[in-house]
Amino acid sequence: MLRAAACATDIGHEAKSLTLVKSFSAHYSSARLPDDIGGLVSATVLDLSKCEALTMLPESIGSLVALTRLDLSSCHALSALPDSIGDLRALTMLDLSSCYALTGLPDSICSLTALATLDLGGDCHLQCLPHSIGELTALTKLGLYGCRRMRESLPNSICNLGALATLYLSHCETLTALPERIGELSALTSLDLSSCRELAALPDSFALTCLPHSIGDLQALRVLSLRVATSLTSLPDSIGNLGALTELDLRHCPQLTRLPDRTGDLAALRWLDLSGCKALKTLPRSIGSLIALTQLDLTCCFALSTLPDSIGDLRALTLLDLTCCYALAGLPDSIGKLTALETLSLRSCNRELQELPERMCDLPALAALKLSRCDRLTALPERIGALSALTALDLSSCGELAALPDSIGDLRALLDLRLSDSVLSSLPDGIGGLASLTSLSVSGCASLTALPESMDALAALTYLGVHQCAIARLPDATGALRALRTLSCTHCRALTCLPHTIGDLAALTTLELRWCTRLASLPDSIGKLGALTELDVGYCPMLTRLPESTGDLAALQRLDLAGCEGLPSLPDALARLRRLTHLSVAGCQARVRASAEAHHHRTSAVKVKASEGACGLRHGSAERHIL
Structure with missing residues (x-):
């Protein structure tokens, strides 16, 4: 317009x-x-x-x-x-x-x-800029991002723009080189060369097929982005001259095999992103000299097999991401010297990584440790309980991790523990020491046959997920989990009953028992769950009765009985469920379906699903639409 x-x-x-x-x-x-x-x-x-x-x-x-x-x-x-x-x-x-x-x-x-x-x-x-562009002496910001038809180079006069602070050249896909004199842009603080796919090197003054060596003369430069420079094979040594540089973005430079030794001279560098540098095999020893570095992202550096011992000298580092570093065989002992480290991710380091150094337990600030899909990891350090600041520990899909050290119970700050899809056959009794734990998932632990009674000490636990486990019964101690809001036991095909203490879960809002094919009954105490809004016992064919106390579930809004073929009837007490809005009886006996329809006619607010139809169920969610 x-x-x-x-x-x-x-x-x-x-x-x-x-x-x-x-x-x-x-x-x-x-x-x-x-x-x-x-x-x-x-x-x-x-x-x-x-x-x-x-x-x-x-x-x-x-x-x-x-x-x-x-x-x-x-x-x-x-x-x-x-x-x-x-x-x-x-x-x-x-x-x-x-x-x-x-x-x-x-x-x-x-x-x-x-x-x-x-x-x-x-x-x-x-396609090009005027040759006299350098006469714009007041210019501070020049945006050429996305000029995909720009000729192979920029006019040399651009280096005369003495006031230029920001130069955006991202997605200039035909740009192959920068002017050799680019280092004369003394006011330049931000240079974006991301997605310059034909840029293979930097000029030595800067030092896209290459960067000019003169790039090292950009003394005011604070941000340098070379993201998706797919032809870039190296950086010039002169890059170490960029004393003001705080951010260096080298994401997805797949032909970059190494960093120059002078990378360690970037004393102001706080953020270094090398994610997606698939050919990067090692880091220079000088990396430890980056005393201001707070974030180092090495995600998807597939060829990276080791880290230098000097990595431990990065005393300001708060985040180290090694996700999908498939060739990484281990961490150096010096990792324990990273006293500021808050997040360490080794997710999907699944080819070579078999163990972690004990010194890792000396990280006083570590809050998140991500080890999911470390397929060859066989054990955790015995002293892992010494990580006093740890709030999140993800060990899901660690297919060789058969046991947890007893000291895990010493993680008093731990809020979230994910153990799903592992080969664990038991949990240590010490797990009861996790006084702050709010979420525990052991879903998919097909060898797990029981939960420890010591769980009664998990006073802060709000979510317990035990999908697809071999658990035959829940411990009586389950009733002590007074803060529990969601208990999900779907596909626990060995589960035969629930403890009578289940009724003590005063905060429970969601109880999921779908596909517990051996579950024969629910305890009468279930009627004491005054906060329960969703009860899913769908496809429990051995279930033969619902207790009359079900009618005491004053907050219940959703009741799923689909596929409960052995259920002969519905208790009359269901008529007392004034807040019930969704009732599914698809696949149940005709008498049950008729009873549900009659209930619908008495209470028009209840939506009844009496047959299989187009209305899908999204299991494991408190926001399912069950009709």
Whole structure:
């Protein structure tokens, strides 16, 4: 839509001229502006963004001598600018982003000596910049992101932009090199070269097929992004000269095999992302000199087999992510020196990693330890209980982990413990020491036959998941879990009964027993679950009765009995369930279905599903739609 805004700075400006400009606000399909638009000599702002049919600007545009902002973004049909654009000597902002038809700029644009922001990004079809672009001495921000048709290099004069602080070149997919003199951009603080797929090296002054060596001269540079520079094979040694650099983004540079030794000279570096550098085999020893580094991401560095001992010198490091480092065989003992480390992820290090060093237990700040899908991990360090700050421990899908050390009960700060899909056959009695634990999942532990009685000490536990376990009965201690809100025992095909103490779970809102094929009955005490809103006993074919006390479940909203073939009837007490809104009896005996339908007629608010249909069930969720 054509939108034009003129801000008058001259009291004598004629109202009818403003009216003329404003009248274009509704004509988004207009292909041109009136020639007399140049009469708006007091206008400071002209917004023509999203005028998708606008193909040209009149030469009279150059008469807008007070204009400071000109927005032509998303003028998709605009193919050229008039030479008179260079007469806008007060202009500080020119936005030409997403002008898809624009293939070039007039040389006169270099006369805009007040211009501070020039945005040419957003998939403009721009092929080159004027050779005299370096004359824009006030320019602080230049956006060329997404200029996929940009010629192989930038004009050398760009290095004359002494005030330039931000240069966006991301997704310039045909850009193969940077000017050798790029290091002369002394004010540059942010350089984005992400997704410059043809850039193979950096100039030594900087030091995309390569970076110029002169890149090391960018003394003010704080952010350097080379993300998805798929042809980049190396960085120049001069990169160590970037003393102000705080962020270095090398994500998804698949041909990068090494970092230069001088990487360790980046004394201000706080964030280093090497994720997706599939060919990276090792880190330089100098990495330990990055004294300010707080985050190191090595996710999906498939070839990385070891970490240098110097990694332990990163005393400011809070996050170390080694997810999917398939070749990683272990961690150095020096890992225990990372006193600030809060998160350590070794997820899916599933080919070589078999053990963890005992020194890892010396990490005083470690809050999250992620070890899921470490298929060859056979044991945890005996002293793991010494991780006093640990709040989350994920050991799910550790297919060789057969036992937990007794000291695990010493993790007094632990909130979340995930043990699902492991080969554990038992849990240590010490687990009762996890006084802060709120969530425990042992789902998919097919060899787990019992839960320890010591669980009665888990006073903070709100979620207990035991899907697909071999547990024949829950311990009587289950009733002591007074904070428990969700108890999920689906697909526990060996489970025959629930303890009478189940009725003591005053906070329980969701009880899932679906596909417990040997479950024959529910205890009478179930009626004491005053907070229960969802009861799922679907596909429990051995279930022969529901206790009359079921009618005492005053908060119950959803009751799923689908597939309970052995259930001969429904208790009359169900009529007392005033809040019941969903009742499923599909696959039950005809008498049960008829009873459910009769209940529906008595209470029209209840939706009854008496036969299999299109209405699907999403198991394991308190937000299922059961009809």
